[in-house]
Amino acid sequence: xxxxxxxxxxxxxxxxxxxxxxxxxxxxxxxxxxxxxxxxxxxxxxxxxxxxxxxxxxxxxxxxxxxxxxxxxxxxxxxxxxxxxxxxxxxxxxxxxxxxxxxxxxxxxxxxxxxxxxxxxxxxxxxxxxxxxxxxxxxxxxxxxxxxxxxxxxxxxxxxxxxxxxxxxxxxxxxxxxxxxxxxxxxxxxxxxxxxxxxxxxxxxxxxxxxxxxxxxxxxxxxxxxxxxxxxxxxxxxxxxxxxxxxxxxxxxxxxxxxxxxxxxxxxxxxxxxxxxxxxxxxxxxxxxxxxxxxxxxxxxxxxxxxxxxxxxxxxxxxxxxxxxxxxxxxxxxxxxxxxxxx
Numbered sequence: 001x002x003x004x005x006x007x008x009x010x011x012x013x014x015x016x017x018x019x020x021x022x023x024x025x026x027x028x029x030x031x032x033x034x035x036x037x038x039x040x041x042x043x044x045x046x047x048x049x050x051x052x053x054x055x056x057x058x059x060x061x062x063x064x065x066x067x068x069x070x071x072x073x074x075x076x077x078x079x080x081x082x083x084x085x086x087x088x089x090x091x092x093x094x095x096x097x098x099x100x101x102x103x104x105x106x107x108x109x110x111x112x113x114x115x116x117x118x119x120x121x122x123x124x125x126x127x128x129x130x131x132x133x134x135x136x137x138x139x140x141x142x143x144x145x146x147x148x149x150x151x152x153x154x155x156x157x158x159x160x161x162x163x164x165x166x167x168x169x170x171x172x173x174x175x176x177x178x179x180x181x182x183x184x185x186x187x188x189x190x191x192x193x194x195x196x197x198x199x200x201x202x203x204x205x206x207x208x209x210x211x212x213x214x215x216x217x218x219x220x221x222x223x224x225x226x227x228x229x230x231x232x233x234x235x236x237x238x239x240x241x242x243x244x245x246x247x248x249x250x251x252x253x254x255x256x257x258x259x260x261x262x263x264x265x266x267x268x269x270x271x272x273x274x275x276x277x278x279x280x281x282x283x284x285x286x287x288x289x290x291x292x293x294x295x296x297x298x299x300x301x302x303x304x305x306x307x308x309x310x311x312x313x314x315x316x317x318x319x320x321x322x323x324x325x326x327x328x329x330x331x332x333x334x335x336x337x338x339x340x341x342x343x
Contacts, residue, residue, distance in 0.1 A: 002219035003307040004285040005292075005299075009208050009215070012300040016143045017201050023086040023169040024050075024178055026195045028057050031166045033190035041188050048177040050170050053082040056155070057167040060124040062146075065116035070295050072111060072124060072146040076155045078165050086169045089149070092141040092300075104137030105150035105158075110298040112139050113290075114146075124148070126159075134158050143298045144204055204297075211292060211299075227318045234266055234322050238329060245330065259327040270319045274312050281311065 029041060045052075056076035061069050077083035080100055089098040092109055100106060107122065115122060120136035140149060155163060172178045178196075186194050238245070245258055253261070282303060289301040 001281040028167040037190035050172040054165040064114035104135040107136040108142035108147040111146040
């Protein structure tokens with residue numbers, strides 16, 4: 001479970017910022033701003049080579065199943081193909097590609113989980129306070145932030161107002177191209193916000209640093225517990241079987257053969273324990289991912305093979321270390337004293 005959490009946090013960040021989000025910056029501007037400022041912005045961007053996807057951006061709120069208010073970002077692409085080239089739309093579990101529905105909306109999986117409803121009904125409230133009822137028809141893979149994606153026709157249907165683009169996703173051919181104009185873009189009065197993917201990644205990394213501490217503590221404590229349990233049980237096993245071990249040594253068993261006699265039992269029980277531990281750890285890992293995920297963030301519950309292998313390997317190493325210690329104890333068994341003991 002500990003190594004699974006570590007890999008889940010790493011995979012979550014990788015998938016969000018290197019697989020799902022394939023753009024460099026999101027720029028939101030005021031399309032009702034001074035026409036000169038808008039022209040300056042467009043002219044500035046046109047001096048660089050980049051791919052773009054125009055969309056309408058709006059922030060809203062919704063009430064989750066616990067009665068707490070959460071923020072959600074509404075994205076309405078005007079060019080679906082261009083948008084999907086920069087922002088991958090797919091289901092997390094199946095990996096199936098999604099299309100923006102003709103009726104209804106796509107919502108991030110974490111938002112859907114927060115509602116704890118199966119019918120997809122969602123009520124959002126805009127920043128002015130007006131409430132609107134939506135119908136969520138699909139869950140899109142997303143790990144950072146709550147998100148709703150819908151077509152312009154559906155937006156105008158549910159929100160009863162006309163819209164035009166006020167934001168773009170941009171992916172520059174060269175990172176230096178964005179760095180050259182970044183300051184001018186942000187200083188433009190028409191620009192409301194410009195969010196770089198790299199900045200978001202840095203902020204999330206700082207947020208996840210506290211979870212890394214929890215993971216390290218889990219791994220350390222579980223490792224210590226595994227070693228102590230293996231040592232105590234094996235030591236107790238040897239202590240309770242002094243006469244039996246002395247007898248087989250008298251019959252001619254070497255120290256190595258006596259150790260193998262004990263270790264064979266311990267090895268079988270360790271393997272059985274590992275198999276049960278992997279099954280239980282998988283369930284605990286999923287539960288912890290759901291509990292630890294803060295509002296608007298989904299820790300990827302997918303388990304990678306390395307988590308199983310490393311956990312199993314550590315347990316086997318502890319088992320071998322214990323048997324090395326026990327082997328030294330078995331060599332010192334006083335056969336005469338053990339066989340003289342009363343039945």
